[in-house]
Amino acid sequence: xxxxxxxxxxxxxxxxxxxxxxxxxxxxxxxxxxxxxxxxxxxxxxxxxxxxxxxxxxxxxxxxxxxxxxxxxxxxxxxxxxxxxxxxxxxxxxxxxxxxxxxxxxxxxxxx
Amino acid sequence: xxxxxxxxxxxxxxxxxxxxxxxxxxxxxxxxxxxxxxxxxxxxxxxxxxxxxxxxxxxxxxxxxxxxxxxxxxxxxxxxxxxxxxxxxxxxxxxxxxxxxxxxxxxxxxxx
Numbered sequence: 002x003x004x005x006x007x008x009x010x011x012x013x014x015x016x017x018x019x020x021x022x023x024x025x026x027x028x029x030x031x032x033x034x035x036x037x038x039x040x041x042x043x044x045x046x047x048x049x050x051x052x053x054x055x056x057x058x059x060x061x062x063x064x065x066x067x068x069x070x071x072x073x074x075x076x077x078x079x080x081x082x083x084x085x086x087x088x089x090x091x092x093x094x095x096x097x098x099x100x101x102x103x104x105x106x107x108x109x110x111x112x113x
Numbered sequence: 114x115x116x117x118x119x120x121x122x123x124x125x126x127x128x129x130x131x132x133x134x135x136x137x138x139x140x141x142x143x144x145x146x147x148x149x150x151x152x153x154x155x156x157x158x159x160x161x162x163x164x165x166x167x168x169x170x171x172x173x174x175x176x177x178x179x180x181x182x183x184x185x186x187x188x189x190x191x192x193x194x195x196x197x198x199x200x201x202x203x204x205x206x207x208x209x210x211x212x213x214x215x216x217x218x219x220x221x222x223x224x225x
Contacts, residue, residue, distance in 0.1 A: 043216050044215040091156045093156070
């Protein structure tokens with residue numbers, strides 16, 4: 002049981018490039034979410050999903066897309082990277098109704 | 114969604130009990146109160162969750178007064194390894210509107 006896995010661990014992009022951050026969980030959780038954490042700040046919700054085929058926006062969705070074709074995977078796409086998207090990105094999952102979320106190890110993204 | 118307010122930072126010494134209070138004046142009927150712990154360069158980790166009165170587990174206790182407008186996380190006999198950021202979250206249990214909003218948290222520093 003690997004829990005929540007994220008790839009890559011580190012990534013450097015140039016402004017305007019696109020990329021996909023991968024997130025997978027093997028706990029059969031229905032609820033998955035993406036957060037970003039800027040230095041010295043709390044986590045801010047980007048997008049979330051309550052099940053396969055269902056996604057919704059969080060606090061800071063602009064510049065990011067998500068899809069949920071399977072229960073296990075919830076990729077986050079950066080459409081055109083900007084320096085303001087430099088952050089640490091965390092993926093999380095839970096059974097949904099209750100809030101014991103399991104977080105992945107994070108992806109540290111730098112946009113130059 | 115109920116907004117939460119926590120102290121920015123707290124200091125303690127090993128062996129002491131630490132109480133971190135969170136204010137959530139506009140908590141709704143369906144909202145649960147959840148606390149997470151985050152160490153540097155790691156994703157948050159669930160500590161405890163409650164709806165009213167007192168909840169205790171092997172790690173902490175959560176005290177919620179009758180009006181539910183605040184809650185207190187109690188960490189008994191802290192050690193150096195409890196140095197972390199602690200987040201209080203308040204959220205609706207409605208399945209279709211599940212969102213989890215983190216604030217900036219409370220940075221706890223434990224000294225020898």
